Amino acid sequence: MITTTDLYKTYQMGNVAVHALNGVSVSIKEGEFVGISGASGSGKSTLLHMIGLLDHPTSGAISISGLDVLALSDQEKTIFRLERLGFVFQEYALVHELDAFENIALPMMARGETDDRISDRVSEMLASVGLQERGTHLPKELSGGEQQRVAIARALVNDPDILLADEPCANLDSTNSKAVLDLIREINQESNQTVLMISHEDWHQQYFDRVIRLKDGKVVEE
């Protein structure tokens, strides 16, 4: 499903070269729920951003479902992200001026879906994240946990092949974190959706099929 080969990423910080990734090669199968962990600065977010086509490696290759995604143009990457990837970020990253329903609907609208289809699918997604009564609420009217569930629904509304989650529980208490992780696990099992999640909470690991551990930009455990 996802293969990275010898990924290197070097940032130039003034005169200092920072090697965020030092030859990362990983392989993730379809339907796997994979955790990525490591200390701060270990390169886990960089790896997730590379796989999510938000950044370009200095060298190496990334293949998703056999497609060399690094060869795609910026426009093609945007379409790829819209149609095949779903993102959940630490800080929910919802559009403030859109209510929960509209935030979830946005990626479908961008795909040119009809209003009826959007309405049905978004209602379904709201129900699946337990927010069917909160659809008309703006992000500021929702709790952190509710906002993250909206973000998850938005990430999954286009039924992507891969869900990429960057510490989705970082700003949540343990109750809300558990609810979010349960939800992602449920989706992973029911839809056989591939999930990559960054986390450094030990108790999260019970949800993962396996964990890729990074240190200094290298895979130290897989």
Next chain:
Amino acid sequence: MYAWIRVSLFLAWRAIRRGGKVGTLLNILIIAMVFTNMILLSAIMTGAVNLFHEQTVDYVTSDIIIKPAEDERTIFLTSDLLDKVNRVPGVSRASARYALGATLNHKGQSVSIPITAFNPRDEVEVTKIHQEIIEGDFLSPGDDGILLGFFVAGYEDQSMDFFESLGGVRVGDSVEVMYANGYQKEYRVKGLFSTKSYQADYMAFVSWEEMDTVLGRENTESTQILIRVISGEEPAVVKTRLLEFGVQERVETWEEAITKVVADSLETFAIINRISVAVSLIIAIVVIGIVFTIKTINQQRQIGVLKAIGIDQNAIIGSYVAQVLFIWIFGTILGMILLNLIMIYFTAHPLEFPDGDVVPAFELITMLENAGMLAVASAIAGYVPAWRIVRENTLTSMRG
């Protein structure tokens, strides 16, 4: 294509409805003020030009003017020509004028201007000078008095005069006139008129019969023939008919007869107006651009997230352009309301200019042109800041 336009409009409308109200209202007000400014100066200038045109037609040239043929000083056989002209379809009435240079004197003050003779019965049908008598009476056929424009009569306090004057001549006063042919006569001022047209008000008139006396013969020549066309007829069409009826002299519509100096003045007005519009547009671009630059910088993270989840860059930029265009629509409507209120006020209280009362003239085509230019300026002001932020690396944007 359709999808990203739909996303743009959707994001823009939600941002307008649920975003910061103060900023939006400020932008709407800016557009309304800029639009009002763009139109108002143009409307005042158009009103001034319209006034000048009306004055030219009503007091100076009428609708059409016939001038002597090239190389001739006068029009010969005027009576025959008048008969011919009055038979042309579309002509309401023609009036012949004969001008002779003269110097007018009154109590040591003198003015050198042509004295113009006309037949008062014809003249009242082609110009409106008779409606602007401020003192005394209009000339009657065979009259031996003189009719003076107000600028010729002038003020006793000559610092109030625009031109050299007779220093405050009034009806009943005597004015000594020395004609260019050497004939000299003392006239009693029969009437004073004030049209507020500097061209008309610096003229003096006598009756046709009086000019016969001055010339010492029955005058069959004229220096110009003014023609009033029937209401609803186009002067240019009637001019063509006059030529088709064999009028050999120079025939000009009032627009053609306006002198080059006047035409240059009108062009100067137009240039000033264009500069004013350009400055207004630059102000609009700069102010709205600053507001939207701040807005896009504040929303940089959100823009990054939208890019990350796969929203097309064009849709994101389009949402800001659409926001500006929504603001432009409301601002322009508000501007039009303001302009209508201004128009109502100035119709009741015209602007007083030395050459007449000017009512600003709001022309729909000018409003639409300016609204169109403002739309383009607004779109640029929305596009550039959004384009600059969207160009940023997605991750950089997401980090704010």
